[in-house]
Amino acid sequence: AYRWRTAEPMASYLATVAVGRFVTEESVTPDGIRLFTAVDPESAAASEDVLARIPAVLKWSAGKFGPYPFSSAGAIVERTGDSAYALETQNRPVFPGPPDTALLVHELAHQWFGNSVTPATWRDMWLNEGFATYAEWLWVADHEDVPVEESFQEAYESDANWAFPPADPPTAAELSEPPVYGRGAMAVHRVRLAMDDDRAFFALVEGWTKAHRHANASTGDFTAYVEEETGRDLTELWDAWLYGRSRPPLEG
Numbered sequence: 001a002y003r004w005r006t007a008e009p010m011a012s013y014l015a016t017v018a019v020g021r022f023v024t025e026e027s028v029t030p031d032g033i034r035l036f037t038a039v040d041p042e043s044a045a046a047s048e049d050v051l052a053r054i055p056a057v058l059k060w061s062a063g064k065f066g067p068y069p070f071s072s073a074g075a076i077v078e079r080t081g082d083s084a085y086a087l088e089t090q091n092r093p094v095f096p097g098p099p100d101t102a103l104l105v106h107e108l109a110h111q112w113f114g115n116s117v118t119p120a121t122w123r124d125m126w127l128n129e130g131f132a133t134y135a136e137w138l139w140v141a142d143h144e145d146v147p148v149e150e151s152f153q154e155a156y157e158s159d160a161n162w163a164f165p166p167a168d169p170p171t172a173a174e175l176s177e178p179p180v181y182g183r184g185a186m187a188v189h190r191v192r193l194a195m196d197d198d199r200a201f202f203a204l205v206e207g208w209t210k211a212h213r214h215a216n217a218s219t220g221d222f223t224a225y226v227e228e229e230t231g232r233d234l235t236e237l238w239d240a241w242l243y244g245r246s247r248p249p250l251e252g
Contacts, residue, residue: 006090007071009214011118016089018076029055029073031062036074036092043077046098051075053101057108057139064138065109066206069116069213073108075099085176088132090115102136109135112209120218125175126166126242127222130184131205137185152189155182156250167219167242187241191226194237204229 022038029035035054039047054073062068072091080097087094088110095103113135114128137151155161161182164170169180192201208225223238240248 008069008116010090011115014088014090014115014118016076016087016092016094018078018092018094020078022076029058031055031059031068033058033068033070034072036072037077038074038092039077040079040082042079043098047077047095050099050101050104051077053104054108057101057105060139060142061105061108061112061135064135064202064205065112066209069112069209073111075104075107088114088128102139105139106132106136116214117209117212118216120216120221122172122175123167123169124218125169126180126184126187127217127219129176129181130166130186130188133181133185134188137189148189152186155186156247158182161186162247165243165245167238183241187237190237190241191234194232194234195230200230 018038021041023041023044024036024038027035033055037051037054039051054075058068058073070091074092076089076092076094077098078094078096083094083096085096086099086103086107088107091111093107093110095107099107109132110128113131117127119125119127137146137148140146140151141148158178160178162179163177164174164179166179166183166187169175169177174180191204192198195201195204204226207229208222211225212221219242223234223242227234
């Protein structure tokens with residue numbers, strides 16, 4: 001018999017088992033986080049440079065979102081074509097072939113948003129994907145000189161992001177559609193703009209990950225938290241960016 005235990009709580013959908021031939025590596029980040037990567041031999045050479053950035057991405061993420069919520073991290077990289085999508089499985093996100101940096105940033109951000117702060121229901125999935133997408137915007141702003149406002153504008157102009165409200169997907173089939181990601185990230189940015197204080201905004205985000213660390217949280221929990229912390233009624237923001245069925249104007 002074999003038993004496996006995790007050091008921290010884990011939602012059942014975040015467990016994974018990988019079976020196959022892998023090139024494995026173990027190490028420890030300068031911050032003391034244990035790393036384990038398992039890469040299909042066919043993907044090893046093309047994955048090496050990006051996976052080497054895991055410690056840097058984790059450190060950068062902790063500076064934005066608060067301390068890394070788990071005791072280990074890493075990645076599983078499959079052979080290209082074995083699966084069709086990446087998944088934020090806890091501590092070891094799975095990639096369908098060699099990832100680029102943007103995808104690595106996205107899946108590692110999920111360790112905070114989705115894995116530690118887990119959605120109360122599937123309708124709350126935008127809390128996972130919106131923040132992970134926003135992490136991509138923050139990364140390219142800090143490392144590639146692409147302003148967050150530019151990423152926001154690109155998402156705003158994409159018709160695909162307006163198919164339905166991110167906090168009210170019509171069916172389970174839409175949980176992985178663009179509005180949950182792009183419009184979810186737009187909602188996060190609108191909170192930042194409403195606060196008009198970057199230090200306060202990132203303190204709020206870090207406070208959110210701390211308040212619901214290793215727990216479930218709903219959209220209602222998030223909106224109530226933001227309003228309590230800011231002391232503001234943001235009903236119009238939520239109605240427009242989370243629940244509205246048409247593209248709101250950018251003025252105001």
